[in-house]
Amino acid sequence: MDEYLPLTEQLRILxxxxxHADGRPYTLAEVSEATGISQATISQMRTGRIKNPQLDxxxxxxxxxxxxxxxxxxxxxxxxxxxxxxxxSEADPPLNExxxxxxxxxxxxxxxxxxxxxxxxxxxxxxxxxxLPPLPGLTEDFSSPDDER
Numbered sequence: 001m002d003e004y005l006p007l008t009e010q011l012r013i014l015x016x017x018x019x020h021a022d023g024r025p026y027t028l029a030e031v032s033e034a035t036g037i038s039q040a041t042i043s044q045m046r047t048g049r050i051k052n053p054q055l056d057x058x059x060x061x062x063x064x065x066x067x068x069x070x071x072x073x074x075x076x077x078x079x080x081x082x083x084x085x086x087x088x089s090e091a092d093p094p095l096n097e098x099x100x101x102x103x104x105x106x107x108x109x110x111x112x113x114x115x116x117x118x119x120x121x122x123x124x125x126x127x128x129x130x131x132l133p134p135l136p137g138l139t140e141d142f143s144s145p146d147d148e149r
Contacts, residue, residue, distance in 0.1 A: 008048045013080045018065045035060045
């Protein structure tokens with residue numbers, strides 16, 4: 001049986017390869033906030049103090065970085081990069097962040113977010129943000145006083 005690549009190396013590659021759309025790496029705080037995994041746990045995994053994390057922790061990291069769970073069974077650097085190349089990373093991080101942030105919301109708030117997404121999709125079909133209709137189904141007014149100008 002082949003020996004797995006150390007978790008520290010897998011995470012180093014993952015954090016280097018999967019970055020924000022603007023090209024900067026995710027911080028521990030950003031990954032922690034989006035996943036619910038403590039910064040201390042992520043840091044200890046990255047430094048080797050935690051060598052055998054819980055399966056749920058690896059699943060959560062996999063969902064955030066949009067990688068298959070088998071990524072953590074890799075035996076070489078090349079295998080890590082091969083799995084990372086299976087899906088383009090440019091569009092994945094924003095979608096993952098939206099999903100993770102929404103997963104912690106109440107069902108009503110999740111429906112509101114879905115309403116906002118549908119509203120934005122309709123606005124894009126109509127040609128941008130000129131003359132956007134009011135958000136449907138939301139009772140609170142989120143506009144600021146500066147929006148009146």
